[in-house]
Amino acid sequence: MAVRDEVAVIGVGCTRFGExxxxxxxxxxxxxxxxxxxxxxMTSEEVDAAWLGSFKPWLxxxxxxxxxxxxxxxxxxxxxxxxxxICATGLxxxxxxxxxxxxxxxxxxxxxxxxxxxxxxxxxxxxxxRDEGHPFYGKxxxxxxxxxxxxxRYLKTYGVDREMLAKVAVKNHKxxxxxxxxxxxxxxxxxxxxxxPLVAHPLGVLDCTPTSDGAAAALVTTRERAESMxxxxxxxxxxxxxxxxxxxxxxxxxxxLGFQPTREAASQAYAEAGIREPRTEISMAEVHxxxxxxxxxxxxxxxxxxxxxxxxxxxxxxxxxxxxxxxNMDGGLKAFGHPIGASGLRMIHEIVLQLRGKAGARQVSSPxxxxxxxxxxxxxxxxxxxxxx
Amino acid sequence: MAVRDEVAVIGVGCTRFGExxxxxxxxxxxxxxxxxxxxxxMTSEEVDAAWLGSFKPWLxxxxxxxxxxxxxxxxxxxxxxxxxxICATGLxxxxxxxxxxxxxxxxxxxxxxxxxxxxxxxxxxxxxxRDEGHPFYGKxxxxxxxxxxxxxRYLKTYGVDREMLAKVAVKNHKxxxxxxxxxxxxxxxxxxxxxxPLVAHPLGVLDCTPTSDGAAAALVTTRERAESMxxxxxxxxxxxxxxxxxxxxxxxxxxxLGFQPTREAASQAYAEAGIREPRTEISMAEVHxxxxxxxxxxxxxxxxxxxxxxxxxxxxxxxxxxxxxxxNMDGGLKAFGHPIGASGLRMIHEIVLQLRGKAGARQVSSPxxxxxxxxxxxxxxxxxxxxxx
Numbered sequence: 001m002a003v004r005d006e007v008a009v010i011g012v013g014c015t016r017f018g019e020x021x022x023x024x025x026x027x028x029x030x031x032x033x034x035x036x037x038x039x040x041x042m043t044s045e046e047v048d049a050a051w052l053g054s055f056k057p058w059l060x061x062x063x064x065x066x067x068x069x070x071x072x073x074x075x076x077x078x079x080x081x082x083x084x085x086i087c088a089t090g091l092x093x094x095x096x097x098x099x100x101x102x103x104x105x106x107x108x109x110x111x112x113x114x115x116x117x118x119x120x121x122x123x124x125x126x127x128x129x130r131d132e133g134h135p136f137y138g139k140x141x142x143x144x145x146x147x148x149x150x151x152x153r154y155l156k157t158y159g160v161d162r163e164m165l166a167k168v169a170v171k172n173h174k175x176x177x178x179x180x181x182x183x184x185x186x187x188x189x190x191x192x193x194x195x196x197p198l199v200a201h202p203l204g205v206l207d208c209t210p211t212s213d214g215a216a217a218a219l220v221t222t223r224e225r226a227e228s229m230x231x232x233x234x235x236x237x238x239x240x241x242x243x244x245x246x247x248x249x250x251x252x253x254x255x256x257l258g259f260q261p262t263r264e265a266a267s268q269a270y271a272e273a274g275i276r277e278p279r280t281e282i283s284m285a286e287v288h289x290x291x292x293x294x295x296x297x298x299x300x301x302x303x304x305x306x307x308x309x310x311x312x313x314x315x316x317x318x319x320x321x322x323x324x325x326x327x328n329m330d331g332g333l334k335a336f337g338h339p340i341g342a343s344g345l346r347m348i349h350e351i352v353l354q355l356r357g358k359a360g361a362r363q364v365s366s367p368x369x370x371x372x373x374x375x376x377x378x379x380x381x382x383x384x385x386x387x388x389x
Numbered sequence: 390m391a392v393r394d395e396v397a398v399i400g401v402g403c404t405r406f407g408e409x410x411x412x413x414x415x416x417x418x419x420x421x422x423x424x425x426x427x428x429x430x431m432t433s434e435e436v437d438a439a440w441l442g443s444f445k446p447w448l449x450x451x452x453x454x455x456x457x458x459x460x461x462x463x464x465x466x467x468x469x470x471x472x473x474x475i476c477a478t479g480l481x482x483x484x485x486x487x488x489x490x491x492x493x494x495x496x497x498x499x500x501x502x503x504x505x506x507x508x509x510x511x512x513x514x515x516x517x518x519r520d521e522g523h524p525f526y527g528k529x530x531x532x533x534x535x536x537x538x539x540x541x542r543y544l545k546t547y548g549v550d551r552e553m554l555a556k557v558a559v560k561n562h563k564x565x566x567x568x569x570x571x572x573x574x575x576x577x578x579x580x581x582x583x584x585x586p587l588v589a590h591p592l593g594v595l596d597c598t599p600t601s602d603g604a605a606a607a608l609v610t611t612r613e614r615a616e617s618m619x620x621x622x623x624x625x626x627x628x629x630x631x632x633x634x635x636x637x638x639x640x641x642x643x644x645x646l647g648f649q650p651t652r653e654a655a656s657q658a659y660a661e662a663g664i665r666e667p668r669t670e671i672s673m674a675e676v677h678x679x680x681x682x683x684x685x686x687x688x689x690x691x692x693x694x695x696x697x698x699x700x701x702x703x704x705x706x707x708x709x710x711x712x713x714x715x716x717n718m719d720g721g722l723k724a725f726g727h728p729i730g731a732s733g734l735r736m737i738h739e740i741v742l743q744l745r746g747k748a749g750a751r752q753v754s755s756p757x758x759x760x761x762x763x764x765x766x767x768x769x770x771x772x773x774x775x776x777x778x
Contacts, residue, residue: 243468
């Protein structure tokens, strides 16, 4: 019950994701922050501390420290912590910002996620993984290759057709159409997804998230202060982070049908938020759909349905914008894009807009709890944040 | 007043620093953690979350995330955040751990700092700085070259003899003699320091910290819990972090005579701790003596004396173990060594031993407040933590 109902988000910002060759890392970070400040009707001088989430800032020629954010904002001598945790980077930056506010250390703090991935050749990330001694990617294995094994195992185990994967892409691309900031803003059909060039069978190129540039930010303060300042705020209800090893996916008992870190992080967040039946209590979610199969596995790991039933949620339209439990309303990683450090805060941005009732064409009706989820490693760690009114 | 007197350190551990070719990154991290657990008489199962401070874990073939610590400790699915902030990495990991405890998110948490720097060729760090687009080091400039400019400016401005720099090395090497974990464990004379091969005039090789492998750890809980469990605890009194830009040292008004981030971080920590006169109220300090000149500049920036008077503290023996304000009792970066992410937590380790009265041959008499300080960038950021009984 550490943070629940005591910490509030009072401002959010998010850049357009995609190939942002015209903007530097600093431009993107500053754009997201200034939008969040404008949203909260505050100035940068009112920010007391910041948490910067960036997984590999040096791919954009920035230092692996808090200093690039000080540069980007021209704010000198503020406390700025760099947090790095693979794809959970953005939500973990947000989590640490919330702890500091709850600790009473600062009035208003900033969580910023940013990654610029398109300026370098694709193999730069592979090379960095090799240099890091990554036990999986470092040996030339790839994310599509790994999630393709999950997909094959899933389709075979539960007797599901590959078309169900395609339906995830169709849904998320359709959602992305309502979102002018999405990287891939075009609808796709089941036939297009299934007929797209294969990356690793059964995953085609339209089953995969793009590689993107982008940034997102959130301003966090105490509930009390948000109230007294009359801000349009959203409350933090629960948070979880579960970190394992990249070697876990080699464990003899790993079944390729889901990820323990997601289950553990969700369990922490549900306990704090007092949520017992996620499938009925969670109103909407932004989950880590790095590949179409991942979204289906996430449904199951997050408790939105039973094991082997995830595909039914997408088949029946349960997770459509107008379904009982909309997922990836803003297009998700699939259509919005995936600048690694930014993704978690991009999800916070969307959940806050939705809970305020200001998500426009993609507004979910009367949401109560919104969940954000990121998974990385592959499958080594996960973070979950639940927001609500 | 966020954390002051509410958060307690109940266990500390620190490996021998130096050329640890026989031990891996994971061996070092685990050694420091298990020593801290033994010190607190706890098991790893009692740890609820961790903050890992490591500046460039990939130089040791480890990932830039929380996962290497999960591997090292064989602890799966605990929340582990990687914090990276140049030389302030260790103290910033500690700071975030304290916030989470104060927020009530966890009972007992771990802050671990680790860096393994000797397994790779020296230019690996320079190459990494280049890849990061570092505005100073990335252009082939070096830390000794930069601090040599500070030294020349200092000696000329205040009419001080180079011998005063040597006295810092003599003091810290002497302190290191009492410390079996120090990297450079031998006394040096003023003549040896001044006669040592020059690195960048006026800094010789004995004016410089070595490059080291090592790890250090601290266990943190609430004061209440530390008391009720009957632990030999030390209280957190104040913390500060000030992050600027690596470009600051090119500013037209930069005078090479001290560092604004240290002044800002100290001011934050003093305010929280309620310290008005550091020169009389601080009993002892571990400061960032990456070069002999830096220790003298730190004295001034931390308010231990007036501007231009730092050299007098070492000349008069004020900062000797038996002086009024002992500094770098364990040998400091100069003799203990400087595994970047570990240094801040190595300082916490020493301050805790001293405040408990268990520092053996180097025990300071009746200390009340101990200060830890790290500076990095060069001169771009600084962290300060004050502990007390």
